[in-house]
Amino acid sequence: MADLNFTHLHVHSQYSLLDGQASVKSLVNRAAKLGMRGLALTDHGNMFGIKDFFNTVKKVNADLDDDHKLKPILGCEMYVAREDLHDRNDKNDKGYHLIVLAKNEKGYHNLVKLVSQAWTEGHYYHPRTDRKALAEHHEGLIVLSACLGGELPQHILNGNLKLAEERMLWFRSVFGDDYYLELQRHKTLKENANRETFVEQEKVNKVLLDFSRKHGIKVVATNDVHFTEESDADAHDCLICVSMQRNYADPDRMHYTKQEWFKSQQEMADIFSDVPEAIANTMEVLDKVETYSIDHAPVMPVFDIPAEFGTEAEYRSRITEQELFDEFTRDENGNVVLSEEDARKKVDRLGGYDRLYRIKLEADYLSKLAWEGAATHYPTPLSDEVKERITFELHIMKTMGFPGYFLIVQDFINTGRYKLGVSIGPGRGSAAGSVVAYCLGITNIDPLKYDLLFERFLNPDRISLPDIDVDFDDDGRYRVLNYVTEKYGADKVAHIITYTTMATKQVIKDVAKVMQLPLQESNRLAKLVPEHLPEVNGSEPKINIPNCLKYDPAMRAELQNPNPLVPKVLDFSERLEGNKRNTGVHACGVIIGRDPITDWVPVSTAKDPDGNTVITTQYEGSVIEETGMIKMDFLGLRTLSIIMDALENIRQTRGIELDIEKIPLDDAKTFELYCNGKTTATFQFESAGMQTSLRELHPTKFEDLIAMNALYRPGPMAYIPQFIRRKHNEEPIVYDIPIMEKYLSETYGITVYQEQVMLLSRLLANFTRGESDKLRKAMGKKKIAEMEKLKVKFMAQGQENGHKKEVLEKIWSDWTEFAKYAFNKSHATCYSWVAYQTAYLKANYPAEYMAGVLSRNLDNPVKLRLYMDECRAMGITVLGPDINESLERFTVNKNGEIRFGLGAIKGFGANASGVILNERKKNGPYKSIYDMMERVGGGPVNRSALENLARAGALDNFGLRREAYLSEDGNSTFADTLIKYGQRMQADHNNAQISLFADLEPIETAQPQPPHFTPWSELKILEEEKKVVTMYLSAHPLDRYYIELTYGCNTPCIELREKNTPGEKITFGGLVTGFEVKTTAKGKPYGVLSMEDFSGNATVRLFGRNYETIHAYAVPGSNIRISATMVEQPYRPGNYDIQIEAVETLEALAPNVANAIDIVIPPVKSQTLTGLLEENIMSREEAVKAAEKAATPHGKEKPQYIKPVDLYLTFADMEQNVNIRVHSRKKCLLSRHLLNALDDMEIKYSVLTK
Secondary structure, three states: OOOOOOOEOOEOOOOOOOOOOOOHHHHHHHHHHOOOOEEEEOOEOOOOOHHHHHHHHHHHHOOOOHHHOOEEEEEEEEEEOOOOOOOOOOOOOOOEEEEEEEOOHHHHHHHHHHHHHHHHOOOEOEOEEOHHHHHHOOOOEEEEOOOOOEHHHHHHHOOOHHHHHHHHHHHHHHHHHHEEEEEOOOOOOOOOOOOHHHHHHHHHHHHHHHHHHHHOOOEEEOOOEOEOOHHHHHHHHHHHHHHHOOOOOOOOOOOOOOOOEOOOHHHHHHHOOOOHHHHHHHHHHHHHOOOOOOOOOOOOOOOOOOOOOOOHHHHHHHOOHHHHHHHHHEOOOOOEOOOHHHHHHHHHHOOHHHHHHHHHHHHHHHHHHHHHHHHHHOOOOOOHHHHHHHHHHHHHHHHOOOHHHHHHHHHHHHHHHHOOOOOEOOOEHHHHHOHHHHHHOOOOOOOOOOOOOOOOOOOOOOOOOOOOEEEEOHHHHHHHHHHHHHHHOHHHEEEEEEEEEOOHHHHHHHHHHHOOOOHHHHHHHHHHOOOOOOOEOOEOOOOOHHHHHHHOHHHHHHHHOOOOHHHHHHHHHHHHOOOEEEEEEEEEEEEEOOOOHHHOOOEEEEEOOOOOEEEEEEEEHHHHHHHOOEEEEEEEOHHHHHHHHHHHHHHHHHOOOOOHHHOOOOOHHHHHHHHOOOOOOOOOOOOHHHHHHHHHHOOOOHHHHHHHHHHOOOOHHHHHHHHHHHHOOOOOOOOOOHHHHHHHHHHOOOOOEHHHHHHHHHHHHOOOHHHHHHHHHHHHOOOHHHHHHHHHHHHHHHHHOOOOHHHHHHHHHHHHHHOOOOEOHHHHHHHHHHHHHHHHHHHHOHHHHHHHHHHOOOOOHHHHHHHHHHHHHOOOOEEOOOOOOOOOOOEEOOOOOEEOOHHHOOOOOHHHHHHHHHHHHHHOOOOOHHHHHHHHOEOOEOHHHHHHHHHHOOOHHHOOOHHHHHOEEOOEEHHHHHHHHHHHHHHHHHHHHHOOOOOOOOOOOOOOOOOOOOOOOHHHHHHHHHHHHOOOOOOOOOHHHHHHHHHHOOOOHHHHHHOOOOOOEEEEEEEEEEEEEEEOOOOOEEEEEEEEOOOOEEEEEEOHHHHHHHOOOOOOOOEEEEEEEEEEOOOOOOOEEEEEEEEEEHHHHHHHOOOEEEEEEOOOOOHHHHHHHHHHEEOHHHHHHHHHHHHOOOOOOOOOOOEEEEEEEEEEEOOOOEEEEEEEEEEEEEOHHHHHHHHHOOOOEEEEOO
16 A cells, blocks of 8 residues: 555644544554655644644654655645635635645745734634735745635636636746645545535536646645544534534534545545546655754744843954853853863754854843842852852853843843732742842742752753743733733734643533433433543543543443434544634743744634633644743732732721731741631632641741642642651651751651752762752653663762662662652742741731732632631621722721622622722712712613612612612612712703803702612522622521531531442531422433532432422522432442432421530630620520520611520539539520630530430
């Protein structure tokens, strides 16, 4: 077969989104298997897959001998506008198809220009080019007339042969012998295949062959490949249905011929046996295509250096090439360290002497900035350690060609921090290991203070650019991006594209939908996909359909499902899984170019998360740097926004300008917070497990926090107990060799960081900086051969230093084990610093900090609820929105209470909020709703805005009930009447100002009165409030049952889905928020129950007896408790359901649960405790009256839910060392308030059910 010569020149992959089914890898592998010499990739209108294609061919070629290597032909099936690509008047002008192939590097760059322009200027239904652009960028391109969608075939089919011939001659006049006429033959007898296409192809082919003979234009044969194997045809057909949202069985949908597979040389030769030259000419095209690379060394953007410092011209005039050679090929001390040959290779790798002059200029300017920064960051005169480190780092940056990179990064970081007012983090990753970066302001972590290593970040063995990830506050990130775009030019900055794929569960649902599998069956199949698969050979297989069918019995059983649609859905899903589905924008990746981006890589357009159209690369982030583009990660970190909001709150409420970068690292309140595990809402340390570890550790220094940050991850968590014991001297700290204490003392003799291994390898065995980093990488990536080489060196040099062989063997063995969990200390230090800042703010400015936390979590109701509860636990009152006190965001009032922000009210809008706040600031608080309407009614403050203010309770202080504003007043609501009143008043005021009679008394407009309305129930008020503030704010419908839910249920709703222990008895309860009755495939009813408690929501599907048991109780608005047992699903091992045993209302439950409390009275009773007990202990009759009174308050007081319960008091007898328990004859008023107060005083108690 390899003797038959043919090359596929018209090939679509998955990057022809939802049109091509073939993966790039499968296409390349098939071409290699068939012995082809090359293949093209020509996706629809884009070059998305070109870099993937180039890399895949390169990888496959590595295993082929020279005679069998593949040549990649980089191309695109472009769309050509009828006339001008900018014309968008003709809806039918979606572009004629045209195959465009890059013949050489020049052609590749011209193709990049054409495809990019089609996206950025010509997009109209499709990205379109035009003949003018093709002529301008024709050099180095080969063009084929394309399929039936091409211009020539379309004119032929429409009977306009003259125009077809004219267009053909135009293409030949532009592209000469690099223009070919394309023949296709998709004859088919397959079921549900398009048979009309072949008829049209033959009609077109006849004319094209006539044109070929008449004008001497060569023909080529193609197959319009869309899938790899013939057996993929039906799956591809299904993909088209998914793309077009049509049913697979629909006879009127679009059908392909099912001939579009990657055919062999023999198959293509047989199809075109009567036109052998069409086959042979594909090889002519292949031979024309040159071998070239689309990869490039870093193309560094030009950073503007002040002319007074120096210019390239001035450097060229005074520095010789020999001086440059010596400077760039010797070490920082001027020693010759490279052979003459290696030195010259290094110069060439850096771009030759022409490039060295620029690098030298940038390096000298970088050096100037670094030494200036050193003088402000370190005591002067600088120590030898500091000077040596800076000199070394600057030399490495220079001789690797990266000074321009550091100049760019320090510029936008310092501009953002000091000129744009952006909060910028200390960095993440290894960049904090650079002293130069510290001196430049790139990071604010001192590497020398924390033993952070530069070579962990950058060393001569590194091939790619350094990777500096920078965190910005969410709002400031865009300001810095705008600055970078303006500085370097919009055409030199682009976002990075991402691709969404047809993931395992979603592809099953997509296929099932077009195959018309019932929705219930579709959902059932998708749910069969397990979260985890059993381990195979010590590792867990990746979750995908092939593995699920292989290792999951329940999934595999579906292949035998009697419904034939089910196996077919799984078959198609398996073939389509992983297909590229759509494009997106990388969350943080940005590239900056020296030249316009389209000089190097293609660009397209995409929508960012905010809905804005942005320019993106067509190559994704994992490969974009290989093309020479400089990638920067501009990461948004919500925590920085929280810190900024907190600092602003502190400034407004306390008049303090707090510099968060200069807070003390030994603050007593902060470490008390950590020791008590009160880290909810702080960064990095807020999980329950971390809180427990902190309480046991009792951290006393910042280094303890860094270590915990590194250890609290799967793997190293096992060392936390030992770490804690050693800190508290409960276990001896032992060093294998005494001098190891130098680097292990801060972690109590336990190796926690990669940097410790690197430092110890130098200390024990004289490893160089580069060798120690090689060791880190070899261990981390388990490079056995590299580790063995380094071990020989470690053992030999360690013994030369006087260390015993057996001890060195143990150390090496420990390090090998350590590599499984080794962590980057630079990253741990940076994020521990940010974490410490949040803890400092929470400990010292609790209300201001928590207001910032709430402001930045409005999009997450679960977290918002958690942080509201934390505020209550901290004794901070969170008040609802108030028209006369609220600002845009959550703020703190003069009483230390947090006030809900107007901007956080749904459906209100920033414009309306701005108008109200500006007017209030200008003319004072609003005296009444009428005063407010007279001042701001109309414009952004419309009916909807006013109604939502009322729902949220922001207008409560005006004396009208919330429902009054939404009550019907004729054909509108009272809110609408108020808006119109305000508009009339403002119009009268404006008219009076310009009237001839302005000095006369104004005509009074009567204030409208609210119509009669039906008062809302308490639940209705809360439900309406929740609609606009995302949660129950002023109260919770379950407040009256807090005690019953807390002590009568063992499973919060939010944890229900995590229950997986067969036989476990669980109780859960709350408010029924929904109950939907559905029908199974067998016609039996089942229910979908939605419930909510203080923790969050839960949804449970209830079949059979479960449905029958709960049906009568599952009324939306009712409060219930469910008792159940966890059971494993019979046909799905590892999946669990509940088996309901009892259901009761919370009201019925109340007398039978939490009906006693036992309070442990300490030996020394405080006055606060005495007062609390006196307030809550009374006779039975008094207790009943107190409970009734609290539940029905007067005026604006909120109801309090108090439960009279039996009281036990436990006294400690210090002399007898026993506890004495007394059953009081009085009752205790059990309430949430009482329990919180006891917790605050750290008084032990037990709530009992008798």
